[in-house]
Every structure is written in C-alpha cells, then in structure tokens.
Amino acid sequence: MRDYVIPFDTDNIPKEYVDVVIVGCGVASLYTALMLPDNLNITIIAKETYKETNSYLAQGGVAAPCDKENDMKELFFNDTLTCGRGESDVEAVKILVNEAVDNILNLENLGVKFDKDKTGKYLLGKEGAHSVSRIVRAGDFTGKSIMEVLYNQVEKSKNITIRENIFVVDILTYKNKCVGILVLDNKNIKSILSNYIILSSGGIGNIYEHTTNAKGINGDGIAMVLRANGAVSNMSYIQFHPTVFYDSSHNGQSFLISEAVRGEGAILYNENGERFMEKIHPMKDLAPRDIVSSAIIEQIKKQIAPCVYLDITHWDEEALRLRFPTIFEFCMSKNINMAEDLIPVAPRMHYFMGGIKVDINGQTSIDNLYASGECSCTGVHGKNRLASNSLLEALVFGRRIARNIESKYGKSTKIDKNIRIKNNDSSYKILQDRSSITKWMEQYFGIDRTYYSVKHLETKINNILNDTIEIDYCSRDDIEKINAVMVIKAIINDELNKKLSKNNLINAN
Ligand SMILES: Cc1cc2nc3c(=O)[nH]c(=O)nc-3n(C[C@H](O)[C@H](O)[C@H](O)COP(=O)(O)OP(=O)(O)OC[C@H]3O[C@@H](n4cnc5c(N)ncnc54)[C@H](O)[C@@H]3O)c2cc1C
CATH class of the missing domain: 3.90.700.10 (Succinate dehydrogenase/fumarate reductase flavoprotein, catalytic domain)
Known part of the structure; x- marks a missing residue:
C-alpha cells in the first residue's frame, strides 16, 4: 500500500506551523478546540462548511442520565452494553456514562439551550433501546442548535482559526510520529506542520448509495490512517x-x-x-x-x-x-x-461504529495523532450504537483529548519546523465510476449480507484496484474515490476475518 496518494516535497510547497491542527468542523472538532487551553494556536480545516456535517443534521439529541429521580448511571451503562451486543469496551462505556452530565452542563455554559419545562427540568426524549427517557434535546434540531453555539464560540476565540472548503489529503508522518497534514487548497498543495494533530473527519456514509449522512462524509480520515499503517478497529460494524x-x-x-x-x-x-x-x-x-x-x-x-x-x-x-x-x-x-x-x-x-482505534484519551496508534467523533473507535458502541450516544461520545472523548494534550504540552519536545518529508510515488486514478461502487455496497454489504455476497464484493473491489492509471494531477474526487475504496477493502477484511473464524455463513446482525 502507498503511504501517500500524491507526490510532494515539503521543502517545495508552502508550509505553515501551528500548535494543534484539527481535521473537520463537526461537534467533535469544535468542542475539542474550545476545551483546549487558549494559549495554544489551533487551526481547524474542513472540506465543507460547518453546516454540511453530520453534526448539524443531528435531530434527536444527546443521551445523558440527567433525570436524577428516574434514571441512574447503572441503567444507562447497562442499556449501552446491551445495545452494543456485549462487544463494547467496558472501561470506555464507564467513562462515557460518568462524564455525560458534566459535558451537558458544559454545553449549557457555552450557551446551548436545551428544552426544559417551566420549573427548569429537562424535557427528555425517549429513543430505541433506552429503558427510560434520557435524551437531552433541542426540538428535533439538536445538532443545529449545538453547532451554531460552538461555531460562534470558536469564531470569537482569538487562538482558533477555522478554514472551511479546504481538503485534507493525508497526515504527514515521520518515524511513526504524526507531524502535520497535507492539504489541497484550491488545487494548491500545502503542508501544515503541527505538534498535535486531531482527526475529527466523521464517518463513512457516502460509500453507500443511500445514506442519512451529509454529502462529504466519505471515510477520508480513516483512509489516511490506513495509508500511514495506523490501527483501525471494528471496521465491519x-x-x-x-x-x-x-x-x-x-x-x-x-x-x-x-x-x-x-x-x-x-x-x-x-x-x-x-x-x-x-x-x-x-x-x-x-x-x-x-x-x-x-x-x-x-x-x-x-x-x-x-x-x-x-x-x-x-x-x-x-x-x-x-x-x-x-x-x-x-x-x-x-x-x-x-x-x-x-x-x-x-x-x-x-452510522459507523468502527474506525480509527483510540485509547480512552483519544490517542491513536501513531504518536501525536488523536481521533475523535465518528471517525474514531473508542469501543463504546460495540456492535450496535445506542441512540443519541454519538454526540455524547464526541463530547466526552473530545474533552479528554483536550485535557491529555494540555497535560503533555510543554513537556514533550516540539516538532522540528525544518523537517522535510517527500513522496516520490506518482498519483493514480481508479477507473471504475463511483456510483457503481456505492451501488455494490448497497447490494452486497447491506443488512442481509451473506458470506457469498461479501466474497463477491471482495472480488469486484480487487478487480477495480487492478484497473488504475498513473496520472499527473489527482483531484479531490479522485482522492475521495481512493479513500472510499480503501475503507471498503478494510470493511470487507474485517467482516471476513471476524466471521470466518466463527462460521462460514454471515448473518449481518
Ligand atoms: C441525520 C442524522 C441525525 C443524527 N442524529 C443524532 C442524534 O440525534 N444524536 C446523536 O448522538 N447522534 C446523531 N447522529 C450521529 C451524529 O450526528 C454524528 O455521529 C456526529 O455528529 C459526528 O460528529 P463528527 O464531528 O465526528 O463528524 P461530522 O459532524 O460528520 O463532521 C466531519 C467533518 O470532517 C470534515 N472532513 C471529512 N473529510 C475531510 C477531509 N478529507 N478534509 C477536510 N475535512 C474533512 C467534514 O467536512 C466535516 O466538517 C445523527 C447523524 C445523522 C446523519
């Protein structure tokens, strides 16, 4: 596998340097940025605007045991584990449950208004597999309400810069350490070097023909980590x-x-x-x-x-x-x-339960690289996410990343600004049209997939990987197609590895 999708030499392209760079501008990114100390110089890069994120689309709300009379942390813990079909990471779920209410209060301190009755009690929603009503909500537009407040706060923060409509191509690594990102800004390649890099690039929805996800959500960050030989987890969930x-x-x-x-x-x-x-x-x-x-x-x-x-x-x-x-x-x-x-x-x-494998502080297998939100796999969701646990996961683990970076900053050595990274491999293009690929996912990797349908998909994907051409210039569309195919390949491998060890016949659930 190639480490990068385009040729470059950081000595011959524009170079910037910041303390922390975050990829994406959904809830995971904006909240983490706000939780980081304000003496750090932070840049957020996203390929679409903040309104074109899954975060902005979120309707139902955020799960949290706020109702002290009728809910308990233990109940929420059990509901999350039961829904995850026994495959959740117990330590991560404990953290999710214990830190939930604190992060809701934190959002309110930042200015988010949740629905409450006249006495100030939350009007809690009920959703699937929750044994009690525990969804803190703002009408049926909770994501939009949270995002507008966070975006506003970020815009007011002097230490945070948001740059939308810039495409991140790859993470830059040097001796198994992440040292920055490579971006495509209006067809120009640039590098942004940084001491800490956080991927908050969202899920994978658009590798399918039909999805609830926002249009740019394509598994890009996960593909970047795959190229850098970083660890991913539960890719078939x-x-x-x-x-x-x-x-x-x-x-x-x-x-x-x-x-x-x-x-x-x-x-x-x-x-x-x-x-x-x-x-x-x-x-x-x-x-x-x-x-x-x-x-x-x-x-x-x-x-x-x-x-x-x-x-x-x-x-x-x-x-x-x-x-x-x-x-x-x-x-x-x-x-x-x-x-x-x-x-x-x-x-x-x-929704994607799998993703970039992280520990309880959001640290990936690559030094200095963190991941948060839907692109990450903390393990809390196991095989099946409990409704409204996704925004919560982005908040809880985003804040933990901020605290982890804060505890390290100043103690760890800063990256060398003169570092030179080169890739001499040429670019390539997958010839198969994108719409056929997303149709195959729908057809062969749906809810009722079988061992045979997954094997059939595997053959098709292997064939298209053998049908590529070398090109001089790789567009955003070309790179997104490569990313989608890399993610699909990892999904197939995970499905076959997991199921083949148990049984030759796959039932999706
Ligand atoms: C319709 C809908 C309703 C939902 N309702 C709820 C709900 O009520 N409660 C709940 O808990 N969850 C809900 N979810 C799930 C939840 O909204 C998401 O899991 C969560 O918002 C993900 O946040 P995020 O910050 O990780 O990613 P996103 O909000 O999706 O943001 C990803 C960001 O990464 C950027 N990006 C991606 N690739 C690149 C690249 N190559 N270069 C630069 N930028 C890049 C994108 O432009 C975007 O800014 C819902 C999801 C959908 C789709």
Whole structure:
C-alpha cells in the first residue's frame, strides 16, 4: 500500500506551523478546540462548511442520565452494553456514562439551550433501546442548535482559526510520529506542520448509495490512517437506521425520521396494515436499531412495497408541528401530513461504529495523532450504537483529548519546523465510476449480507484496484474515490476475518 496518494516535497510547497491542527468542523472538532487551553494556536480545516456535517443534521439529541429521580448511571451503562451486543469496551462505556452530565452542563455554559419545562427540568426524549427517557434535546434540531453555539464560540476565540472548503489529503508522518497534514487548497498543495494533530473527519456514509449522512462524509480520515499503517478497529460494524424517509426518485443523502418519533408513540406497519415489531422484541417499535432494521427488511422481502409505514396520526397537527418542526416541514414538502398520513420509511446506512482505534484519551496508534467523533473507535458502541450516544461520545472523548494534550504540552519536545518529508510515488486514478461502487455496497454489504455476497464484493473491489492509471494531477474526487475504496477493502477484511473464524455463513446482525 502507498503511504501517500500524491507526490510532494515539503521543502517545495508552502508550509505553515501551528500548535494543534484539527481535521473537520463537526461537534467533535469544535468542542475539542474550545476545551483546549487558549494559549495554544489551533487551526481547524474542513472540506465543507460547518453546516454540511453530520453534526448539524443531528435531530434527536444527546443521551445523558440527567433525570436524577428516574434514571441512574447503572441503567444507562447497562442499556449501552446491551445495545452494543456485549462487544463494547467496558472501561470506555464507564467513562462515557460518568462524564455525560458534566459535558451537558458544559454545553449549557457555552450557551446551548436545551428544552426544559417551566420549573427548569429537562424535557427528555425517549429513543430505541433506552429503558427510560434520557435524551437531552433541542426540538428535533439538536445538532443545529449545538453547532451554531460552538461555531460562534470558536469564531470569537482569538487562538482558533477555522478554514472551511479546504481538503485534507493525508497526515504527514515521520518515524511513526504524526507531524502535520497535507492539504489541497484550491488545487494548491500545502503542508501544515503541527505538534498535535486531531482527526475529527466523521464517518463513512457516502460509500453507500443511500445514506442519512451529509454529502462529504466519505471515510477520508480513516483512509489516511490506513495509508500511514495506523490501527483501525471494528471496521465491519455499520449501523442502518430503521426509519429513513423512503423516496424512490432519490439517491444520495436521505432524510432521517428520528427515532424520537417512535419515542413519542409512532408505530411501524407493513403494507397490509399489520404491526410486526410486537412479535419480535419486548421493546416492540423501540427495540435496538439493528433488530428493528432487520425486521423491516424481512417485511419488505415478503411484500410488494419497498418500504414500511410509520404512523403517528394519533397526534394532532399543532402538537406535531411544535415537537417535530423540521420533520413535519420535510414531510409536508413531500405532500405527507404527519397528522393524517403514514410516513414511508426504509432502513438506510446511518452510522459507523468502527474506525480509527483510540485509547480512552483519544490517542491513536501513531504518536501525536488523536481521533475523535465518528471517525474514531473508542469501543463504546460495540456492535450496535445506542441512540443519541454519538454526540455524547464526541463530547466526552473530545474533552479528554483536550485535557491529555494540555497535560503533555510543554513537556514533550516540539516538532522540528525544518523537517522535510517527500513522496516520490506518482498519483493514480481508479477507473471504475463511483456510483457503481456505492451501488455494490448497497447490494452486497447491506443488512442481509451473506458470506457469498461479501466474497463477491471482495472480488469486484480487487478487480477495480487492478484497473488504475498513473496520472499527473489527482483531484479531490479522485482522492475521495481512493479513500472510499480503501475503507471498503478494510470493511470487507474485517467482516471476513471476524466471521470466518466463527462460521462460514454471515448473518449481518
Ligand atoms: C441525520 C442524522 C441525525 C443524527 N442524529 C443524532 C442524534 O440525534 N444524536 C446523536 O448522538 N447522534 C446523531 N447522529 C450521529 C451524529 O450526528 C454524528 O455521529 C456526529 O455528529 C459526528 O460528529 P463528527 O464531528 O465526528 O463528524 P461530522 O459532524 O460528520 O463532521 C466531519 C467533518 O470532517 C470534515 N472532513 C471529512 N473529510 C475531510 C477531509 N478529507 N478534509 C477536510 N475535512 C474533512 C467534514 O467536512 C466535516 O466538517 C445523527 C447523524 C445523522 C446523519
């Protein structure tokens, strides 16, 4: 495997130097930047604007045991472990649970307004596999509310610079130490050297044809770590959200119908008007996501319609507009009035439990390189993430990274600003078109994948890796395609390694 995707020589390209550089501008990045000491010079680089992140799209909220009367840390701990199917890292889950409320209070101190009643008590949402209501929320636009506050705070911070619409190509490594990043800024290659590098580059949604994820989310940071021979973990653990708005005329980013809608009593029906979750799990429509998604796929196989239906018509229009303004407006734009009509939904790729392997302080296997948020694998989610634990993970472990860097800063040696890194390998281009690759993921690595479908995908991916050409200039699109294919290859390897050791026949869940 090549270490870098483009040729360069840091002595012959523009070079900058900062104390900390962060890739991405979602919740994981912005919050970590704000938690770092303000005497550090921090630069945030992102390939899209802060509004084009999964963080901005988050609807339901942040899980946290804030209700002292009805919730306990132990209950939250158990729900997270049960949902993760016994594969979560217990130490990481303890940290997540213990530090949850503190980080919610911290967000409020920064200016985030969560929904509360007149007495100041949180109005908590209920979501799948939670034994009590514990989702701290801001309407059905929690991500947007948090992001607007964090972005504003970052803009006000004199020590933090945000640069959007700049593409990060690779991390720069020197003697198994990360020393900076290589960026593509308006077709110009530049290097940014730094003492500490944090990848907060998000998940992998767009390696699938259909996903709830924002358009740039492509596994780039994970591919950078793979090229640098860093460790990744649980690469085959992909979450499909059960209730994504079904629209036959639409590919790419699909609209999520938050689990909070089922939390408020919405019921799933098949095309014959029959409830089906009652027979499958004691939590019925609020069973863990992997179980509900598999059940929907089974219904779709048995019926003509390619979707099932969500019914919340027992609520009146005014109440729905108030509780779910974003979802209500979206459905209206599709001529569906949630108070009168059923919502067509189907499972779609939503979240990545795997990623860059990190310890409880967000440190990767490469010195000076940290990872936080969806690109990282802390192990808290195990095989199946508990709803609304993702924003929480980004906050808890982002703050831990900031504290870890703070404790080291000044004690560790700074990187040599005159360091020279070169790559003489030429660029290459994968000839296969991107849309075929994302269709294959949908077809061969979905919820109902089998050993044979994964092997078939493996052959197709190996073939396209043999069909490349050398090129002089590698565009952002070319690099993103390479990144997507590298991530897919790692996903296939993990799936085959994990399952082959147990059984030759794969059932996704
Ligand atoms: C529709 C939707 C609803 C959700 N609702 C919830 C919820 O209610 N509660 C919850 O806990 N979780 C929810 N999630 C999951 C959660 O939003 C995400 O897991 C979380 O926000 C990820 O944050 P992040 O900062 O790691 O990544 P993101 O917010 O996705 O940000 C990634 C950043 O990396 C940048 N980037 C990527 N590659 C490059 C590159 N090569 N160069 C430069 N920049 C790059 C992107 O531009 C972006 O700025 C939801 C997800 C979706 C899609």
